[in-house]
Amino acid sequence: MRGLLPVIHADDHILVLDKPAGLLSVPGKTPDRADCLESRAREEYRAARIIHRLDMDTSGVIVLALTAKAQATIGRQFEKRETQKRYVALVRGTLEADTGRVDAPIITDWPNRPRQHIDPVNGRQAITDWRVLERGGGISRMALTPLTGRSHQLRLHMAHIGHPILGDNFYADTETRALRDRLCLHAESLGFIHPESGEHLRFTSPAPF
Structure with missing residues (x-):
C-alpha cells in the first residue's frame, strides 16, 4: 500500500x-x-x-x-x-447443492434506480456460476463467477435464488442486511492479458470478511 x-x-x-x-x-x-x-x-x-x-x-x-x-x-x-473474475460472498442460508448456475436476465428498475430486477422477457442475459466454499451457522461462504457483467448481477442473482448477500442494502431483507455492517461481496481475483507483454496475469486479494 x-x-x-x-x-x-x-x-x-x-x-x-x-x-x-x-x-x-x-x-x-x-x-x-x-x-x-x-x-x-x-x-x-x-x-x-x-x-x-x-x-x-x-x-x-x-x-x-x-x-x-x-x-x-x-x-x-x-x-x-x-477476463477471469472470481468473487467471494457471504450469503444467508444453507445451499443444498455444492455448485450451480443462475441464468436470469436483468434490466434496470427505472423507478427505483440504481436497483435492477429480473425480467425474463426484456432483461439482458445474465449468468452467474456459484460454488459453496463453507457452510455454518445459517450462512454460506460462496465463490461467485460472473459470466456476464450486468450491474448488481451477483447481488441480485443471490437474492433471486433465496440467498441474499449479508449487508446488502438493496436486495436483502432487513434481518439479513443487519447481519453485517458492510456488503459481504469481494472481488477476490482478476485475470487478463497484459496489454503490452501479452502475458496472462492474475491478481488476488483475500476477502476481508
Whole structure:
C-alpha cells in the first residue's frame, strides 16, 4: 500500500488496486460524491483511467489503465468476456447443492434506480456460476463467477435464488442486511492479458470478511 492508495501492482501500462468497500469507482453525479478510486489514483498516477467498475459497496481487485492502449486492449477483453473474475460472498442460508448456475436476465428498475430486477422477457442475459466454499451457522461462504457483467448481477442473482448477500442494502431483507455492517461481496481475483507483454496475469486479494 502506498499512502492511502491500496496498490497491488503497477507498471508503465496498468495499475491494479484493492478497492475498499464504500468507495465509488468513478465520481458520482453530485459534488459531494466526487471522491472515488479513480480520482485518488490520479493523485499518484496522473494518467490513470478506469476500465471497468466495482459497485461502491463491493471491495476487491480492480485494474486501471495508464495508457490509452491499455484501456482499449483490456476493455475489449472485458467486452468479449475474456477476463477471469472470481468473487467471494457471504450469503444467508444453507445451499443444498455444492455448485450451480443462475441464468436470469436483468434490466434496470427505472423507478427505483440504481436497483435492477429480473425480467425474463426484456432483461439482458445474465449468468452467474456459484460454488459453496463453507457452510455454518445459517450462512454460506460462496465463490461467485460472473459470466456476464450486468450491474448488481451477483447481488441480485443471490437474492433471486433465496440467498441474499449479508449487508446488502438493496436486495436483502432487513434481518439479513443487519447481519453485517458492510456488503459481504469481494472481488477476490482478476485475470487478463497484459496489454503490452501479452502475458496472462492474475491478481488476488483475500476477502476481508
